[in-house]
Amino acid sequence: MPELPEVETIKNNLKEKILNKRIKKVDLRLKKIVKSSARSFALDLEGNNFKDIKRRGKLLIFGIGTGHCPVPTNKYLLIHLRMTGQLIYQKNKKIIAGGHSDGGRDEALPRLYNDLSNKHTHIIFYFSDKSQLFFNDLRRFGVVKIVNEKELEEALNNFGVEPLENSFSLKVFQNIIKNKDGNIKAFLLNQKYIAGIGNIYADEILFEAKILPNRKVDSLKIEEIKKLYQAIRKILKKAVKHRGTTFNSYTDARGQKGNFTKFLKVYKREKKKCLRCKKGMIIKTKIAGRGTRYCDRCQE
Numbered sequence: 681m682p683e684l685p686e687v688e689t690i691k692n693n694l695k696e697k698i699l700n701k702r703i704k705k706v707d708l709r710l711k712k713i714v715k716s717s718a719r720s721f722a723l724d725l726e727g728n729n730f731k732d733i734k735r736r737g738k739l740l741i742f743g744i745g746t747g748h749c750p751v752p753t754n755k756y757l758l759i760h761l762r763m764t765g766q767l768i769y770q771k772n773k774k775i776i777a778g779g780h781s782d783g784g785r786d787e788a789l790p791r792l793y794n795d796l797s798n799k800h801t802h803i804i805f806y807f808s809d810k811s812q813l814f815f816n817d818l819r820r821f822g823v824v825k826i827v828n829e830k831e832l833e834e835a836l837n838n839f840g841v842e843p844l845e846n847s848f849s850l851k852v853f854q855n856i857i858k859n860k861d862g863n864i865k866a867f868l869l870n871q872k873y874i875a876g877i878g879n880i881y882a883d884e885i886l887f888e889a890k891i892l893p894n895r896k897v898d899s900l901k902i903e904e905i906k907k908l909y910q911a912i913r914k915i916l917k918k919a920v921k922h923r924g925t926t927f928n929s930y931t932d933a934r935g936q937k938g939n940f941t942k943f944l945k946v947y948k949r950e951k952k953k954c955l956r957c958k959k960g961m962i963i964k965t966k967i968a969g970r971g972t973r974y975c976d977r978c979q980e
């Protein structure tokens with residue numbers, strides 16, 4: 681599931697490629713994937729363009745504009761990739777893809793490239809320069825909808841702080857975490873507290889902070905809260921810098937192939953020796969309903 685760093689990377693890549701291009705045609709193949717009116721979906725987009733793309737948590741917000749020097753229409757396309765959503769951009773033979781990759785590693789996408797438009801392709805956006813954007817979703821949990829200004833505001837009200845913004849200070853974090861119950865893993869996954877952290881980064885952050893994922897939030901000492909805050913910033917920043925964990929890019933404009941995979945310390949390392957203390961073992965268990973990994977020695 682793409683988390684903050686992956687969605688941020690997709691956003692940055694698409695911004696370079698699709699902004700202000702005229703949307704010639706929208707092929708909505710699976711009507712129910714669109715959670716707003718499917719009937720007006722194409723009408724709201726065709727002939728218009730994407731004026732800007734923003735990210736809030738794991739949500740992508742495409743501002744819809746109209747005209748040559750796009751004027752906002754005050755309508756927005758929202759895309760949440762959830763578990764298995766993918767956005768794949770293609771122009772001639774250049775492909776930029778982001779989102780879910782079946783194996784969690786690089787193997788899945790090349791197969792998909794050979795058959796870009798397949799049975800999991802639910803929407804195709806055709807641009808006037810002959811480039812295309814595919815929305816694929818194997819398990820169909822993704823959310824796609826068009827909203828107006830007011831509906832956008834309502835949707836964004838559900839999000840907690842953006843952990844990479846300067847306004848997310850230690851003091852802000854201390855206030856958020858104060859008086860919360862439950863375990864720290866569930867706290868980190870709760871989008872209403874901090875937006876954008878999912879299963880992979882929650883585990884990596886807790887490893888970095890040397891805190892066990894099943895610790896009760898109210899048991900954390902002042903020093904541990906500080907460490908946790910620093911770990912959130914450090915891990916997410918580094919992941920964005922390396923263009924996320926599941927992101928795949930083969931013919932990027934800059935020829936880069938981003939991958940945070942090599943920096944992962946606990947994710948998919950169960951039963952292996954801890955890379956930090958060299959004595960502990962990475963354990964996999966279920967916490968907050970999710971597969972959770974931690975070192976049984978150096979996390980307390």
Ligand SMILES: [Zn+2]
Nearest residue numbers: 954957975978
């Ligand atoms: Zn360890």
